Amino acid sequence: MSWRDGYIAVDWGSTNRRAYSVNAEGRVVAKLEDAKGVLSVEPGGFDRAADEIRAALGDHAMLISGMAGSNRGWREAPYVGCPADAEALARAICWIKVGRVGIVPGVCQRDPIADVMRGEEVQALGAVAAGLAPPDGLICLPGTHAKWIAMRGGRIDTFRTRMTGELFAVLRDHSILSAQLESAVAADDAFAAGVADALGGADLLASLFGIRARHLLGAGRSDASYASGLLIGSDVRAAIADRAPGETVALVGAPALCALYAAALGHADRVGEVIDGDAAFLAGIRRITELL
Amino acid sequence: MSWRDGYIAVDWGSTNRRAYSVNAEGRVVAKLEDAKGVLSVEPGGFDRAADEIRAALGDHAMLISGMAGSNRGWREAPYVGCPADAEALARAICWIKVGRVGIVPGVCQRDPIADVMRGEEVQALGAVAAGLAPPDGLICLPGTHAKWIAMRGGRIDTFRTRMTGELFAVLRDHSILSAQLESAVAADDAFAAGVADALGGADLLASLFGIRARHLLGAGRSDASYASGLLIGSDVRAAIADRAPGETVALVGAPALCALYAAALGHADRVGEVIDGDAAFLAGIRRITELL
Structure with a gap:
């Protein structure tokens, strides 16, 4: 067999x-x-x-x-x-x-920077094997620990993990910002403002406290969306810093989160294209079985 | 009376x-x-x-x-x-x-960026009134929410608060880095490495995950000191970005924390000079009473 x-x-x-x-x-x-x-x-x-x-x-x-x-x-x-x-x-x-x-x-x-992944490598190689992502391009898997994988000649060349999702979660659940970050996050104007601040090189530690200060000063805004935009925007800014302008980024993950990343990439003049994570995984495993 | x-x-x-x-x-x-x-x-x-x-x-x-x-x-x-x-x-x-x-x-x-303070303004004005800090200079009050106050002509010109201390605390208490951040923080080689990475423009969200990855890859280091250096270094880098080189920064706060900030400022070719917070507070209140 x-x-x-x-x-x-x-x-x-x-x-x-x-x-x-x-x-x-x-x-x-x-x-x-x-x-x-x-x-x-x-x-x-x-x-x-x-x-x-x-x-x-x-x-x-x-x-x-x-x-x-x-x-x-x-x-x-x-x-x-x-x-x-x-x-x-x-x-x-x-x-x-x-x-x-x-x-x-x-x-x-x-x-x-030291980095590790387990599981995402199969999806990335499978995405290329299945023609869902180009052999030379960037694949992003957003989440608790967002992975950005740079493919080159169909191989995993380098990658970078950022604590974007976890940082949002600990700030929402355990910080002075908790009450303000409870509401739902959407790709709204506040999210766009957060992304814009981040892409413009925002002072992240100060911008986070600014959410609290803005609230105390009575300036209403969707704080959860703004904070998400600030963090995802910081993630995107660092991820695309050494990449070619206009590049399409393949996004693999939960649809709502991929939509936020696609919106942030759009503000950075990039195109985020959501691809099917199951299909990528299956193609990756298939590719490996062909070598056994 | x-x-x-x-x-x-x-x-x-x-x-x-x-x-x-x-x-x-x-x-x-x-x-x-x-x-x-x-x-x-x-x-x-x-x-x-x-x-x-x-x-x-x-x-x-x-x-x-x-x-x-x-x-x-x-x-x-x-x-x-x-x-x-x-x-x-x-x-x-x-x-x-x-x-x-x-x-x-x-x-x-x-x-x-929206910002607020309550209490630090009296210490800052008092520090200048008492001759503990110059009328044109930077005063830093490190802590959960680190305040950096730019004095100009003896007045509070602008200021910025960063969630430096709180971010370290939520990462230590509630994140995947918890176990690694439990140990004591000291101004050791690992702290200096974190400061150097931050002053060099480190990718903060990735460097934080790198602490986890480095641990999994078996590269030992004082992770708590490194993380503290990374965060305090990021704070210092942003704080001095638009300030003159070589400036002395007056530090007000808990001695151990002031020592870490002084070390980080030293790596950035600044001098951090710890001043007496009680004396600054008392001089600030005295100055106000003189106007009543």
């Missing part, structure tokens, strides 16, 4: 997992999605957790990406360095059972 | 209050310091809370600065706009009892 006969592709993150049964023609014939992320599996419980997947989707060979390969996961899969392509990932698969159950390693870099 | 006969000066903050009995010669003859900050006084309880001060320090006229003048305090004292001097503050005193119990207003500005 080979990978050409079909397999199970698993995107196993910290809080969720998604598993797909892919047939010999490369089509998804069944899918399992649940909240059994890595953090909810007790140490020693991963064999059984994988059995559940096989019970639902059939007894096929299984390729897994994401936090299952972290030190809190099934088994630690050492990072592959940049630049990284599908061949490098395939060579470095951490086999739980050789040829049958493998974990795709994450990717790391050490300079100029 | 006039202010020349002596008075009580109260620095009434959110969590603490300090009250000083000053005699006709301007000397402090008694002091009360306790945890009865504004947030611990129930609405309607300020008259009694002030009586406690008089019971301890004598029945003198009383001048109060700080959060007692906020919307959560004794009575809201509307902000005075920049530029602001002692005369402007004296004119705008919010009198609880005319000529006997007054609250010195805070200072605000609206452009380019």
Whole structure:
């Protein structure tokens, strides 16, 4: 039995997992999605957790990406360095059972800023393999820790992670700005003002306190949208600093968040094009299986 | 009975209050310091809370600065706009009892970033009045919300508040960096590295995630010191961007924190000179009483 006969592709993150049964023609014939992320599996419980997947989707060979390969996961899969392509990932698969159950390693870099990812590398390589993103371009996966991956010749050349989403969350949940950041964020005028301030090189630490001060001075505005615009704008500004003007950026992630990033990119004279993250993931795993 | 006969000066903050009995010669003859900050006084309880001060320090006229003048305090004292001097503050005193119990207003500005302060204005004007800081210079009060006050001709010309301390605290207490930021911060090599990165224009959101990544990649360093250096360095960099090289900055605040700011200023070829915050406060209140 080979990978050409079909397999199970698993995107196993910290809080969720998604598993797909892919047939010999490369089509998804069944899918399992649940909240059994890595953090909810007790140490020693991963064999059984994988059995559940096989019970639902059939007894096929299984390729897994994401936090299952972290030190809190099934088994630690050492990072592959940049630049990284599908061949490098395939060579470095951490086999739980050789040829049958493998974990795709994450990717790391050490300079100029240390950085790591687990899972996004498969989506990025898959996006290019599936023609969803160009082989030389920027792919952005916004979220708690926003990843920006620079592809070059179809390989992951460099990447950068920013704590954009987490910073917004801790400020909303635990700072003096809490009450003001409770409302919903939208790509409204306040968001645009935040993006504009950030793209203009805003003094971030001061602009954040300015949200509080503006409120005390009675100047109404959608503070949550402004703060989001300020942080996403700061993220975008740093991400595009060394990139060509007018570039299209592929966006992978939750639709509402991708829409905010697309709006921010638009203010920076870039085009954000939302692509299908599931399709990118599946194409990435497929590309790796072709090398096995 | 006039202010020349002596008075009580109260620095009434959110969590603490300090009250000083000053005699006709301007000397402090008694002091009360306790945890009865504004947030611990129930609405309607300020008259009694002030009586406690008089019971301890004598029945003198009383001048109060700080959060007692906020919307959560004794009575809201509307902000005075920049530029602001002692005369402007004296004119705008919010009198609880005319000529006997007054609250010195805070200072605000609206452009380019909204900003407010309550209490620091008295210290800044007092620092200059007492000759502790020059009439044209920068005064920094580091803390949860670090204030940088630009003095010009002895007046508060402009100022800027950054959420430096609060950002460090929420990252330490509530983010993925928590475990790494638990240790003590010192002006060590890691702190210097953080300051250097910030002064070099570091990508702040990425450098923060880099602390996590560096840890996962096994590169040991004092992460708390590095993070503190990164944030204080970002604060300093923005604060001195439009200031003359080589300038001395007067530092007012907790000694350990002032030492970190002095170290960061040193890396930026500035001199941070710690001055006595109590003396600055007392000189500021004295200057205002002279105008009454």
